[in-house]
Amino acid sequence: MLGRLNHVALAVPDLAAAAETYRATLGARVTAPQALPEHGVTVVFIELPNTKIELLEPLGDDSPIAAFLAKNPSGGMHHVCYEVDDILAARDHLKATGARVLGDGEPKIGAHGKPVLFLHPKDFMGTLVELEQVRAR
Ligand code: CO
Numbered sequence: 001m002l003g004r005l006n007h008v009a010l011a012v013p014d015l016a017a018a019a020e021t022y023r024a025t026l027g028a029r030v031t032a033p034q035a036l037p038e039h040g041v042t043v044v045f046i047e048l049p050n051t052k053i054e055l056l057e058p059l060g061d062d063s064p065i066a067a068f069l070a071k072n073p074s075g076g077m078h079h080v081c082y083e084v085d086d087i088l089a090a091r092d093h094l095k096a097t098g099a100r101v102l103g104d105g106e107p108k109i110g111a112h113g114k115p116v117l118f119l120h121p122k123d124f125m126g127t128l129v130e131l132e133q134v135r136a137r
Contacts, residue, residue: 001090003083006112006132007045007052011065012075015057019044022053036111040064043111054081054111079118079128087115087133099123107133 012018015033022028031045040063046053056078058066068078084090087107094101100120110116110132119129 001084001093003085003134005051006081006083006130006134007054008080009054009056009078009130010075011056011058011068011072011078013057013069013073015042015044015055018055018057018075022046022055028053034111035059039111040066041111077127079130081116081130081132083134084131085133085135086137087117087131090131091117094119 010018019030019033023030029047031047033042033044035042037059040058040060041056042059043057044055046055056065058069065078069075091101091105091107095105100123102118102120105117107115107117110130112132114132114134116130116132119131121128
């Protein structure tokens with residue numbers, strides 16, 4: 001069911017500082033910040049040869065990453081995103097195995113303009129998992 005690792009997302013308290021650390025200290029290619037008000041985050045992508053790192057900074061008062069940063073003030077790994085060929089088939093399989101799909105179980109359009117779902121961290125070794133259907137079906 002799982003395809004490629006699409007990205008690892010890090011929640012950060014200061015996006016400009018984090019992007020500069022990746023650019024200057026680690027020598028990575030870093031995209032310009034992109035505000036995504038509908039997701040409650042501003043995002044920067046670190047483009048690596050085989051995957052991406054997504055840096056997330058809260059945007060607005062009810063950001064979905066605010067509670068995470070309250071618990072992890074210096075930032076930390078927020079989620080991993082795996083690609084799937086068919087997100088509805090993946091969801092149905094996961095539900096049938098008893099895994100918890102967050103929200104109403106319907107895919108939402110994610111930060112890359114593709115349908116995504118999130119899976120409960122308690123079912124996946126304490127890690128929030130995002131599934132993304134990269135190609136249209
Ligand atoms: Co993500």
